[in-house]
Amino acid sequence: MADLLEVRDLVKHFPVKRGVLFKQTIGHVRAVDGVSFTLGEGETLGVVGESGCGKSTLAQVLMLLEPPTSGEAFFAGQPMFSLRGNALKRLRRDMQIVLQDPYTSLNPRMTVGDIVGEPFEIHPEVAPKGSWAGRVRELLDVVGLNPEHINRYPHQFSGGQRQRIGIARALALRPRVIVCDEPVSALDVSIQAQVMNLLAQLQSEFGLAYVFIAHDLSVVRHLSDRVAVMYLGKIVETGTEDEIYNHPTHPYTQALLSAVPVADPALRGRRDVIRLTGDVPSPIDPPSGCRFRTRCWKAQDVCATEEPALIDRGGHPSACHFAEERSVVP
Amino acid sequence: MTALLEVEDLHVEFRTRDGVARVLNGVGYHVDAGETLAVLGESGSGKSVTAQAVMGILDTPPAFVTRGAVRFHGEDLLAATDDRRREVRAEGIAMIFQDALSALNPVFTVGFQIEEQLRLRRGMSRADARARAIELLDLVRIPHARQRVREYPHQFSGGMRQRAMIAMSLALDPEVLIADEPTTALDVTVQAQIMDLLAEIQRERHMGLVLITHDLGVVAEVADRIVVMYAGRIVEQADALSLFRNPGHPYTAALMRSLPRIDAKGTALETIRGLPPSLLRIPPGCPFHPRCPRAEDVCQAEVPGQARLGLGRTSACHFAEEVVRG
Numbered sequence: 106m107a108d109l110l111e112v113r114d115l116v117k118h119f120p121v122k123r124g125v126l127f128k129q130t131i132g133h134v135r136a137v138d139g140v141s142f143t144l145g146e147g148e149t150l151g152v153v154g155e156s157g158c159g160k161s162t163l164a165q166v167l168m169l170l171e172p173p174t175s176g177e178a179f180f181a182g183q184p185m186f187s188l189r190g191n192a193l194k195r196l197r198r199d200m201q202i203v204l205q206d207p208y209t210s211l212n213p214r215m216t217v218g219d220i221v222g223e224p225f226e227i228h229p230e231v232a233p234k235g236s237w238a239g240r241v242r243e244l245l246d247v248v249g250l251n252p253e254h255i256n257r258y259p260h261q262f263s264g265g266q267r268q269r270i271g272i273a274r275a276l277a278l279r280p281r282v283i284v285c286d287e288p289v290s291a292l293d294v295s296i297q298a299q300v301m302n303l304l305a306q307l308q309s310e311f312g313l314a315y316v317f318i319a320h321d322l323s324v325v326r327h328l329s330d331r332v333a334v335m336y337l338g339k340i341v342e343t344g345t346e347d348e349i350y351n352h353p354t355h356p357y358t359q360a361l362l363s364a365v366p367v368a369d370p371a372l373r374g375r376r377d378v379i380r381l382t383g384d385v386p387s388p389i390d391p392p393s394g395c396r397f398r399t400r401c402w403k404a405q406d407v408c409a410t411e412e413p414a415l416i417d418r419g420g421h422p423s424a425c426h427f428a429e430e431r432s433v434v435p
Numbered sequence: 436m437t438a439l440l441e442v443e444d445l446h447v448e449f450r451t452r453d454g455v456a457r458v459l460n461g462v463g464y465h466v467d468a469g470e471t472l473a474v475l476g477e478s479g480s481g482k483s484v485t486a487q488a489v490m491g492i493l494d495t496p497p498a499f500v501t502r503g504a505v506r507f508h509g510e511d512l513l514a515a516t517d518d519r520r521r522e523v524r525a526e527g528i529a530m531i532f533q534d535a536l537s538a539l540n541p542v543f544t545v546g547f548q549i550e551e552q553l554r555l556r557r558g559m560s561r562a563d564a565r566a567r568a569i570e571l572l573d574l575v576r577i578p579h580a581r582q583r584v585r586e587y588p589h590q591f592s593g594g595m596r597q598r599a600m601i602a603m604s605l606a607l608d609p610e611v612l613i614a615d616e617p618t619t620a621l622d623v624t625v626q627a628q629i630m631d632l633l634a635e636i637q638r639e640r641h642m643g644l645v646l647i648t649h650d651l652g653v654v655a656e657v658a659d660r661i662v663v664m665y666a667g668r669i670v671e672q673a674d675a676l677s678l679f680r681n682p683g684h685p686y687t688a689a690l691m692r693s694l695p696r697i698d699a700k701g702t703a704l705e706t707i708r709g710l711p712p713s714l715l716r717i718p719p720g721c722p723f724h725p726r727c728p729r730a731e732d733v734c735q736a737e738v739p740g741q742a743r744l745g746l747g748r749t750s751a752c753h754f755a756e757e758v759v760r761g
Binding site: 360 | 649675693711
C-alpha cells in the first residue's frame with residue numbers, strides 16, 4: 106500500500122502566557138510532542154488516548170488549522186506545511202474533517218443545502234454552479250438523509266442526523282482522507298452503530314482513508330486497520346488492530362484496554378484488570394524519561410532517565426523499556 | 436417487606452410551548468439496602484427525570500408529576516411537606532451528577548461545601564466539620580486531603596471533582612445513593628477508579644445504589660438488577676446475568692447487538708432503524724413498535740403490559756416469552 110499521508114516527528118507546543126500588558130511566556134503545553142505515522146490509501150488508522158493526550162491537536166495540525174511547531178507531513182509525497190496557493194487549495198479538497206459535536210459544528214442559520222453545498226463555492230471546479238442543488242441531494246441520499254430535507258435547518262434534525270450532515274459536507278469535495286475527530290462519541294448507542302456502519306460503507310464505496318480519533322477503544326477496534334495509542338503527546342504503541350488489542354506490549358495500552366468495562370456480567374471478577382492510580386500529569390511539565398512512568402507499575406530507574414524509543418519490541422513498535430506482551434482483553 | 440426506595444407508577448409531563456411532553460409514563464422500580472440497581476437507557480428515555488422526581492428537584496413548571504408515588508421506607512415523598520422532603524434529601528437519599536464541575540459551587544472551597552451540611556444538619560462546629568471533611572476526602576482517596584480541602588473545584592481534575600462530589604454526598608450517611616451518569620465525562624482509566632470506589636463504599640455502608648447510565652459495559656460490571664427504559668417506560672427488568680444472557684425485550688436485544696465490543700472485531704454492526712420517538716407524540720401501542728424488528732398489528736393497537744418471565748423478570752412486550760427464548 107502506497108503511503109497517502111506520512112507524518113514525521115510532528116510537534117505542536119502552545120505557549121502558556123502570564124501578565125496583561127507585558128505577556129511573558131512561562132511554559133509550553135506540549136500537546137503533540139514528536140508523533141510519526143503513515144496512512145495508506147483506503148486505510149483506517151485509529152488514534153486512541155485519554156483527554157489531553159493530544160489526539161485532537163493532532164487533527165487540527167493535520168487539517169492545517171494550527172501551524173505545527175516543528176516536524177513534517179507529506180500528502181501523496183508533497184510536503185504539506187509548505188504548500189501555498191493552488192497546491193494548498195487542492196490539498197484542502199483532498200483532506201476533510203468530521204467533528205465531534207454535531208450541535209456546534211453546523212451553522213444554525215444555514216440550511217442543510219447551504220451547509221453541504223458551501224464547499225462548492227470555494228471549489229467550483231468540483232461541481233459547476235447549476236449542479237449544486239442536485240449534488241447536495243445526492244450527498245444527502247448517500248449519507249442516508251432524505252434529499253427532500255435540503256431546505257431544513259440543523260435544529261430540525263436529531264444528533265445522529267446532524268452527524269450525517271457533517272459527513273455529507275466532508276464528502277462534498279470527494280476527499281481522499283477524512284480526519285474523524287470523535288465522530289460518534291456524542292451519540293446514543295443505537296445511533297452510534299448507524300453512523301459507524303455509514304463510515305465503513307462510505308470507505309469501501311469511495312476508497313477513503315480515515316484518521317479515526319476516539320477515546321472509545323471498542324469503537325476504534327471496530328473500524329481500524331491499524332491503531333496508534335497516545336499518551337501525553339506521544340505515540341506509546343502502534344500496530345495492527347490485532348497486535349494492539351490481542352498482543353499489547355506497552356503497560357499503558359494494557360491498562361487502558363483492561364479498564365474498558367466488558368458487556369458480559371459472567372466475566373465479572375474474572376478479567377485481568379489493571380488499575381492505574383492517579384491522574385495524567387500536566388502536559389506543561391511532563392515527567393522526565395518515559396512519560397507514563399509516574400503511573401506505571403513496572404517503572405525502574407532507567408525509566409526516569411532514558412526516554413524509551415518507539416521501536417519494534419516483540420513484533421510491533423512499543424515505547425517501553427520493559428515491553429512485554431500481556432493479553433488483557435477477554 | 437417494604438423496599439428501601441420504591442417508585443410506583445410514576446407519570447411526569449413537561450408542559451412546553453410546543454405541547455405536553457409525556458416524559459414518564461408509569462415508571463416503577465425499587466431498590467433495597469446493599470443492592471445496586473442500574474437504570475439503563477438512551478437520551479430522552481426518562482432515566483434522569485425519574486431520579487429528579489425521586490429527589491424532588493424537578494423544575495415545576497415545566498415538569499409536573501401527574502400520578503404515582505415515591506416511597507422511602509414506605510413513606511410517600513410526593514405527599515410529604517417541603518421540610519420533610521428536604522430532610523430526606525439531606526439524610527436519606529443523596530445524589531451525584533455527571534458533570535461535577537457544574538454541580539459544585541465554584542465560589543466556595545470544596546471543604547466548605549462538605550462542611551456546610553454537617554454544620555447545618557449535625558450542628559457541628561467549624562473545626563469538627565473541617566476534620567470530618569478531611570476524613571471524607573481521605574475516604575474517597577483524594578491525595579493530600581488536608582491541603583485539598585481548602586481548594587476550589589476548578590483546582591481539581593475531573594476525576595477528583597467526581598470524588599469530591601461523592602465525599603459530599605456521603606457526609607450525612609445516606610441510605611440510598613443515586614448516581615446519574617457518574618463516570619460518563621471521565622476517561623476510561625479514571626472511570627474504573629470511580630466505579631471501584633462507588634462499589635466499595637456501597638458494600639461497606641450497605642447502601643442502596645441507583646446507577647443511571649447508558650453504558651452497557653458499566654452496567655454489566657456492577658449491577659445486581661437492571662431496569663431498561665425507553666420513551667418514559669420501563670421496558671424490561673431483570674437480574675444482570677439473565678438480561679445479558681437472554682434479553683426479554685426486543686429493544687434490549689437490539690441495543691446489545693448494536694454495541695461495538697472491545698473483545699471482538701465484528702463486521703457491520705446491527706442497528707436499530709429510525710430514531711427514538713418525540714415525547715410530544717409517542718406512538719400508540721408499544722412505543723418501540725416503529726423500530727421493532729418483530730412488530731405486528733397488535734403492537735400498534737395495544738400498549739403491552741409487564742409480562743412476567745420468572746425469576747422476578749418482567750418485559751413490556753406482547754411477545755416477551757418468544758423474545759426471551761431467543
